[in-house]
Amino acid sequence: PGPGYVTKLTELIRAKSSPRSDGIEDAREFVGFFPDFIWTVRDFTLELKLDGHCITEDQYLENALQLVPGQDPQTQTSNWPRECIRQFFPRRKCFVFDWPVSDPQLLAKIESISESQLNPNFQKQLENFCSYIFSHATGKRLGEGILVTGSRLGNLVQTYVDAINTGTVPCLENAVKTLAERENSTAVQKAAEHYSEQMAQRVRLPTDTLQELLSVHSACEKEAIAVFMEHSFKDDQWKFQKKLVVTIEERKKVFMEQNESASLSHCQAELDKLSASLRESISHGTFSVPGGHSLYLEARKKVEQDYEQVPRKGVKASEVFQNFLKSQITVEESILQSDKALSDGQRAMAAELAKKEAAEKELELMRQQQEKKEQEIEAQMRSFAENMTQLQKKMEMERENILRDQERVLDHKLKALKDLLLEGVEEKYEDLRREIKLRDEEIKAMKHSSIQNILEIAGNILTEVLPVVCNMGMQILSSYIVG
Template sequence: MASVCTMTAPICLVENQKNLLMVNPEALKILGNISQPVVVVAIAGPYRTGKSYLMNRLAGQSRGFPLGSTVRSETKGIWMWCIPHPSKAKHTLVLLDTEGLGDVEKGDSKNDLWIFTLAILLSSVFVYNSMGTINRQALEQLHYVTELTKLIRTRSSPSFGEVDDSAEFVSFFPDFVWTVRDFTLELQLDGRPITSDQYLENALKLIPGLENLVVTYVDTINSGGVPCLENSVTTLAERENAAAVQKAADHYREQMAQRVSFPTDTLQELLHVHEACERVAIAIFMEHSFKDDKREFQTKLLGIIEKNKEDFLLQNEEASVKYCQDELQRLSEPLMESISGGTFSVPGGHKLYLEALNKVKQDYELVPRKGVKGNEVLQIFLRSQAAVEASILQADKTLTDGEKALAAERAKNQAAEKEKELLRQKLKEQHQIMEAKERTFQENMAQLKEQSERELKQGTTLDAATKANALVSL
């Protein structure tokens, strides 16, 4: 069941100490325990413009992120607050409040740039907060956007002839919301009323031109390197998908061990349990996997499950063999004692032997849950008795040579028929296994389709109406 994350107060996610960024392990642990889909809303903008107040209102609280009442900026680094999403069921809202831009006490403007960049990279909705109107000064404070192509790469190895990959940034960037505080102008342009979106678009014409991700980005920044979106997402995907494979495979093994009692009466009984456990395991993988576009980790999971299934099939066969051998040994003890005591070495001994042998077979047929090797174990036992029967038959003086020949031929035919029956059973079991694989394939395809549809629906993590309602309510 998806865990619900409810923090009573914000916690620092990325600490900014002497212009060195450090990730808070306690905050990472909180993020790592979230299994629900997350909506990450980050806010940035000039210091002392009410960003923390705005984020507290988005959280539905009057306090939380520290508010400053002086000209000194209160928020340092990036602070995080995880709460249940107010309108999306089974979603977690992660609020990120960033250190104010342009603090004169810092002295290093590049530090502002990294804070701004991290907010962009980590969020699904990015809110830029400013005061008054959208004027040249406000737009110039957004010059950080123009610097991002110098600080971020989308690919680890640009394709031949590629100069820069800024055109691909749109696939990585979050939804953008510009909040203008204390706006006093009328929304008009050339004497016509305009919307807030139209006002923003016109103003922008004035200037032309996801827990592991936090560690990856911060480490790269501190080392002086350039964060690469492709590498970061690939690293995250590998970690998450490897964990998803392990979680799904463990679930399959645990459920099979709990639900299967060896030996099963039939192969189909075991296969039914296998299919049910595999179906859930695949669903668990789908839920926890991330960008397994080439299905490499899903293929790995199916391979692990197939190997585990083969192990369970082998255990089932071994348990059936041992159980049947023990039962047959118990039931055939009187027959073995009679053979050793010479009970059948008398005139009419062949008939007595067949009666005793049939009694063993009849009692064996009544043994419950012999499993998949029941017939094979019996056939092996009957083969071991062929020489004994032939010896007793030849020593029986009440039978003529012709009768002995007929009896020998009958025993041979019965043995051949039993062998055919065993072959038919093996072919049937192979067919059942192939059918189970086909059902698994179809189930896999169905879950892939469901996942694709789900990803399409969740592609926009915070829709326009939710964003508008959240901001308008302020």
């Protein structure tokens, strides 16, 4: 590379959307994006010695990267590639390889010879190289430990190409943001689909109780949130997690409606069958005789007892039977009034008893409806708690990744500072020392910072789409955010 390599790099691509005025300073941000540097030297014929002492392959590389003293153009040209490699690649490794064969004739047909004909030293060096690659090489990552998968790489390339075609300078930071938008949207879709698929597999409609449905919902939601957390990144304003909360709430509501509809249909069909003989007796005037009211009550009680024995009636069981009783009020009053075996006083007592029983059943229905509301509230509270728990875990992991990356870069810069002192290159010493001080302060601040306040902001955002939790206000947030 020529002397303008670093400046040229920042003209072609930027690490930050708001770069510093100093091109070199901005270039140092690339350290967080660049991979490890592995230098392989083929057909190596030199001795691994320095000043008469044996050195390792890595020491050979570091010695080759030492800056040559001097400010003349030729020296600067010689130093620039060394400086760039040292700046951009904190982790460096070197492997040297002997000639694969010593016989020139075999070398001419190297691709067709057997492995046994290869130089034993070359084979050992190759084995060491492969072992290192398989055990130490990592996948391409963006800042904050974001792994670049095949689909992410495709999206990144598309983003860079779009930027170049529009005449703008590609920016790594902006590319990551664009990638995050796409990936997070896909993460919401994957999580929502997982929820729907698992609910459909695990729930048999109608469920005996609402709680049975909500328990399965909580388990499936927990898995869905985990799917989202696995595939999402840099959801800084929690826009996509909020969208997931909304989506799962909507799908939960659909399952609840389907559950109620299945229960309603099932209960109505069973009750119609069980009450068929009662309706037939009424139409034939079976109860329009002295003592008919008592006969009617017995027949209706038999319908109620048989109905109670029907399995898996579901959440609409009481409501369906209550509606049935309401439909019988006029019939019962007619039978009661025409029963000549009863005195006026007995008729009045029977009518009063019927009103009392109807009121009790109405109260029981109201109690069940209130219980349903409480269960729905608890489900939303569990939803909020699970979202916050998994979000906190993810944020703590991301902070650890950021700290690890920052400390890695800081260690690299400290080593570079030490090398500058040893090599007597003083003109860049002060700039690098100031940068090290600022980065060290950033790391210390991050270590002592708490994510509590951030979680409270996230909690407020997520509760906007959970009406029950939102109405309960901030008093509930503290109990679900672990300090």
